């Protein structure tokens with residue numbers, strides 16, 4: 001089992017109940033139930049609603065993943081689960097489920113970091129990750145630039161958002177423009193019909209900021225600038241060019257993300273960049289990242305959209321790599337940690 | 353039969369193994385750690401005390417509350433996934449019923465009584481029982497003062513009764529759910545063949561969700 005372990009991964013850090021099964025770096029199943037519709041009318045994820053949905057989706061997703069993979073639970077060699085970061089109550093459901101599987105089946109349990117799993121998932125599509133690799137993770141919950149010498153044990157955060165996550169900014173701007181939640185896909189869609197006509201601010205790119213926050217991001221000022229611009233139009237009684245605003249906003253986000261990611265590659269001598277997180281499904285981000293990587297001689301690795309958003313396969317992918325590398329598993333007492341630092345690839349036990 | 357029962361609806365995590373005739377082993381954990389950290393090790397401990405592995409279990413029972421949601425879910429998801437992995441049946445037990453059975457069996461009460469547990473937010477989970485420990489109504493979540501007068505003036509067991517002595521004038525032991533009595537309740541329910549609860553948690557409260565439908569202005573007038 002050491003070379004090609006059969007690993008089941010569980011992800012419940014936000015509103016997706018994901019159960020994935022991999023053998024080595026081969027994806028066998030990726031089952032997902034989402035409670036996103038139940039949150040839509042609140043304009044954001046309601047933690048208790050998400051936790052209740054995880055509880056009810058857990059066994060059906062485990063069943064579906066086993067059926068899709070054509071394996072029985074008793075065939076599984078190891079269990080991996082997102083131990084953090086994420087919504088505390090939501091994480092707990094997944095961690096408890098993973099412990100129940102580990103204990104019932106008598107197999108090892110790995111409590112892993114959600115962000116590391118976003119990086120590891122690329123192995124399921126493009127084969128083993130080069131070392132080191134640069135990772136840009138952007139979603140509704142995170143915006144991080146990571147230098148990754150070893151995805152199972154050595155992840156160095158270079159920068160992160162200082163306020164809103166990129167995906168959060170998409171949601172908030174979508175609301176300003178009267179587009180549905182979650183905002184990302186809708187902004188991407190209407191941007192296709194718009195022109196990049198408005199110069200919105202690029203957060204943390206001024207000379208001073210590039211010294212103090214070289215690889216950090218800020219999207220809060222951009223979001224406010226968009227809201228001000230729209231309100232000014234409305235107050236003047238003019239129509240709001242929704243597509244143009246969306247396209248211009250999207251351009252500002254994508255410009256900063258890719259600019260800093262490539263700067264990080266250059267300064268750290270890294271020639272592979274991986275994208276991950278829900279915002280990595282954004283078509284403009286993919287296109288601009290590709291252009292700029294090509295120009296800089298960096299190889300871009302972008303998993304397909306279904307692997308970029310939160311899912312169980314990414315957790316299984318990281319768990320599988322941990323088995324292959326002989327990393328030690330966790331205990332039945334391992335904690336869920338809602339603010340787990342990215343430098344901890346495995347859940348830290350007994351430290352609290 | 354070898355039944356494993358556990359409950360996470362109260363401040364304790366409690367588990368027991370029962371062979372259909374008597375209780376074989378029990379374990380309870382209180383502590384600063386969360387139910388999520390305590391439950392699986394407690395289950396492992398009670399099975400090792402019983403001298404059996406998980407594959408020897410033939411039936412599962414879980415306390416479905418009512419109780420604080422986060423802890424309750426840890427128990428219910430653990431039970432559901434264990435039942436799936438071991439391919440064995442699972443039943444739910446109203447956690448208040450386990451406290452009631454213990455109260456009657458240990459002669460803490462000798463007539464009609466109620467069970468009241470801590471629901472936080474200055475409320476209790478409460479249900480009333482006859483002298484034999486048969487529940488007379490669905491559990492409710494109420495402010496102590498809103499519990500019917502004849503109910504709260506009857507003998508009251510459970511931690512909720514002890515928290516509000518002005519309303520529950522005759523509080524008695526036990527205070528928390530015991531895995532052993534939960535197991536005993538489940539064994540009796542299975543034997544009697546009466547309609548069994550599934551593992552749906554008794555939340556009794558809707559999720560707190562603040563809808564934010566109106567857009568906030570960022571420009572000051």
Ligand SMILES: [Zn+2]
Nearest residue numbers: 114139277310
């Ligand atoms: Zn994520």
